[in-house]
Amino acid sequence: MTSEQIINMAFELGEALAQSDEIEQLKNMQASITEDSRAYDLIVSYQNLKLKMDDQVDQGKIISKSDEDHLQILEDELASNETIQQLMTAQEKFDNLMQAVYYAINQAIVGENSCASGCDSCGCDCGSM
Secondary structure: OOHHHHHHHHHHHHHHHHOOHHHHHHHHHHHHHHHOHHHHHHHHHHHHHHHHHHHHHHOOOOOOHHHHHHHHHHHHHHHHOHHHHHHHHHHHHHHHHHHHHHHHHHHHHHOOOHHHHOHHHHOOOHHHO
């Protein structure tokens, strides 16, 4: 098989993934986050504070107790926000699909086909998708 044929097959796989229920749900949830101002603001606030704290750590500075407390509050709010939880669930389902694809490709490369007798035989979580 030529490199060009392999790359064409990869594009076909990418197109199939782009049409999957998992990516459709993820895209829908990402769009709903932008429409939910509270969820969007929570994510932005969390990311900004996390970046600030990471920069401080990289510079050898000590993180203040108030920043640690604020981060914990934001994490709690993220965990209790229904829209964000739905986004995280959709992201996890897509990640599981991608892990199953990577696993299947790896098994094909090393010449094993553990999934031939079902997903339980290979230990992957593709059966829950």
